Amino acid sequence: MWDYTDKVMDHFKNPRNVGSIPNADGTGQVGSLVCGDALRLTLKVNKETEVIEDAKFETFGCASAIASSSMLTEMAKGKTLDEAARITNQDIADELGNLPPEKMHCSVMGMEALEAAIKSYRQGGKPVVFEQQEEKLVCRCFNVSEEAIIKAIRLNHLTTVEDVTHFTKAGGACGRCKGDIQKILDKVNGAKAEEQPVQKPFGELTIVEKIKAVEKVLEEEIRPKLNMDGGSAELIDLSGNVVKIRLVGMCSGCMNAQATIKNFIEKTLQEKLDATITVEQA
Amino acid sequence: MKEIYLDNNATTRCYPQVVEAMLPYFSEKYGNASSMHTFGGQNRHAVETARAQMAALINAEHADEIIFTSCATESNDSVLFSVAESFPQKKHIITSAVEHPAVLEPCHVLESRGWRVDYIRVDAQGRFDLDELKSLIDGDTALVSVMWANNETGTIFPVAEIAKIAHAHGALFHTDAVQAAGKIAIDVQAADVDFLSVSAHKFHGPKGIGALYVRRGTRFVPYLVGGHQEKRRRAGTENVPYIVGIGKAAELAQKRLTDGSMQKIAALRDKLEKGIVAAIPDVKINGDVQNRVPNTTNISFGYIEGESILMYLNDFGICASSGSACTSGSLEPSHVLRAMKVPFQFAHGSIRFSLSDENTEAEIDTVLKELPPIIERLRKISPFSKENA
Numbered sequence: 072m073w074d075y076t077d078k079v080m081d082h083f084k085n086p087r088n089v090g091s092i093p094n095a096d097g098t099g100q101v102g103s104l105v106c107g108d109a110l111r112l113t114l115k116v117n118k119e120t121e122v123i124e125d126a127k128f129e130t131f132g133c134a135s136a137i138a139s140s141s142m143l144t145e146m147a148k149g150k151t152l153d154e155a156a157r158i159t160n161q162d163i164a165d166e167l168g169n170l171p172p173e174k175m176h177c178s179v180m181g182m183e184a185l186e187a188a189i190k191s192y193r194q195g196g197k198p199v200v201f202e203q204q205e206e207k208l209v210c211r212c213f214n215v216s217e218e219a220i221i222k223a224i225r226l227n228h229l230t231t232v233e234d235v236t237h238f239t240k241a242g243g244a245c246g247r248c249k250g251d252i253q254k255i256l257d258k259v260n261g262a263k264a265e266e267q268p269v270q271k272p273f274g275e276l277t278i279v280e281k282i283k284a285v286e287k288v289l290e291e292e293i294r295p296k297l298n299m300d301g302g303s304a305e306l307i308d309l310s311g312n313v314v315k316i317r318l319v320g321m322c323s324g325c326m327n328a329q330a331t332i333k334n335f336i337e338k339t340l341q342e343k344l345d346a347t348i349t350v351e352q353a
Numbered sequence: 354m355k356e357i358y359l360d361n362n363a364t365t366r367c368y369p370q371v372v373e374a375m376l377p378y379f380s381e382k383y384g385n386a387s388s389m390h391t392f393g394g395q396n397r398h399a400v401e402t403a404r405a406q407m408a409a410l411i412n413a414e415h416a417d418e419i420i421f422t423s424c425a426t427e428s429n430d431s432v433l434f435s436v437a438e439s440f441p442q443k444k445h446i447i448t449s450a451v452e453h454p455a456v457l458e459p460c461h462v463l464e465s466r467g468w469r470v471d472y473i474r475v476d477a478q479g480r481f482d483l484d485e486l487k488s489l490i491d492g493d494t495a496l497v498s499v500m501w502a503n504n505e506t507g508t509i510f511p512v513a514e515i516a517k518i519a520h521a522h523g524a525l526f527h528t529d530a531v532q533a534a535g536k537i538a539i540d541v542q543a544a545d546v547d548f549l550s551v552s553a554h555k556f557h558g559p560k561g562i563g564a565l566y567v568r569r570g571t572r573f574v575p576y577l578v579g580g581h582q583e584k585r586r587r588a589g590t591e592n593v594p595y596i597v598g599i600g601k602a603a604e605l606a607q608k609r610l611t612d613g614s615m616q617k618i619a620a621l622r623d624k625l626e627k628g629i630v631a632a633i634p635d636v637k638i639n640g641d642v643q644n645r646v647p648n649t650t651n652i653s654f655g656y657i658e659g660e661s662i663l664m665y666l667n668d669f670g671i672c673a674s675s676g677s678a679c680t681s682g683s684l685e686p687s688h689v690l691r692a693m694k695v696p697f698q699f700a701h702g703s704i705r706f707s708l709s710d711e712n713t714e715a716e717i718d719t720v721l722k723e724l725p726p727i728i729e730r731l732r733k734i735s736p737f738s739k740e741n742a
Binding site for chain 2: 073080083084086089100104105107108109110111129130131132133134136137212243244298301302303319320321323
């Protein structure tokens, strides 16, 4: 049972401005049936003053999605486009007397729909679907871009991967992007990359030192991420700079096994130990 | 407002007769069932009576094949980790894609420890694929674990056939019978089951007590150690009041299986289902309607979202569940509906009604009266419909 405020319940039960404005001056869409929530926002804009004279919404989603959409239309009406463009997801949540953390993405959806609708008006009124930048998609399950994640982190002072999932849904399905989200968090929040101690070149290490060095990276950098998907990796053999790894658990039968070995394990070992390391699947 | 409780697959009302049977064991007969003195030792009889009652519900040959646990999750975990430890030379487990997380998650843990786990698929009606099981099982398979009935759709699985295939390949067979116990007849001997898990609160017993059936002669490594209780198979002081509770609940459940209660529940369920299908367009029944437990119906309302439906139903005191993403907090709709490949426009709007023999015709009439306007209202707000999905 979610702990919804009276205001959320009011806007859910008595949604304001439901519907679609015919011949709207701006139409913004976000979300899809697959995602589990979607919002279509239509605006009537005074061409002289750029004041939003009317806003209507249609929403597919849970109580907080409907309430956020309803509140959004109330907040947007009477504002100029420039004023409306400054409405953040936190403003929507604040007006609703707050949302459960897991539901913050509903308010983000409102902000994104408004952004798309304003863009639609500026482009002459053709409906605009809020698009995450394809080339910078971090979460491919929910189509969340790096830009959207950075924006959510900055606006809402997020500090953990869980926070980012609550606000943007990124990482909420397969979880494969959780490592990338952490990296973005580190970057935005200015976490200092740990200073690398001066290392002997990998090739000069003894075989025991090599095993320990590879094991350390496996344990600290690689297994935690594979574990999130129910998998793991074992060091099987080592010869020169060639490391043999066996994927276990969920990773063993995974279609992306080869990509995991090369793009993730090999890359990480190269970054942490020596650029000449190659990894083979045992 | 009196609630209309249609969420009996989530939990059931602990029957007053059950509570009454339990009460003396809190403050009056509080002795330790393992004590040497009469005051404690007499509680042993209460525990053993309950064991016999539990054994009778599933037709176990011997009462000592029942181990009391804290819940069905503990029963399931115990089986999976016991098998992993008992058969170190084998490395393969087969289960289904639609199990409860209490089976799926220990399977994931075992995978991270090097076990291979195959998840047998189901078809669009949620029916188990016996052919896929036959194609995947081999001498390396230590355990086949498949639920007796699915919690979300009520679909009953062919456990006797699955057990036969498992045994033919030298594997043990476990079934999570949480949603079957008390709803349909369970016979561990006829079905040739090695392990079976149940939970009292799903058949009008208290929460916090479950049972595990382990057929005599089956390898079993305890999950909890630290005491001699339950013949050293589950350490920890016997939870006498709750054990008495599960025993009494099992006895009552067994009576209900033959006194016409199940026919009454099925008739109400069918009335609800038919009424909804007749009154509301774009609905879809999920599950194998020919082969379900009598109390469950899972219905998808296209183009709207389940949590919103539940919140409106809540206004009328109507309690149900949804397989939508929003109610689980997982952001994805139910893994059971996804395994059945229910289209997303229906998966997000699924509602499970699960009845008990306490439900009445009048309650079903109330649901049939209140539900259609709710669906219509939400569909008016939705940007999707049959035309543009």
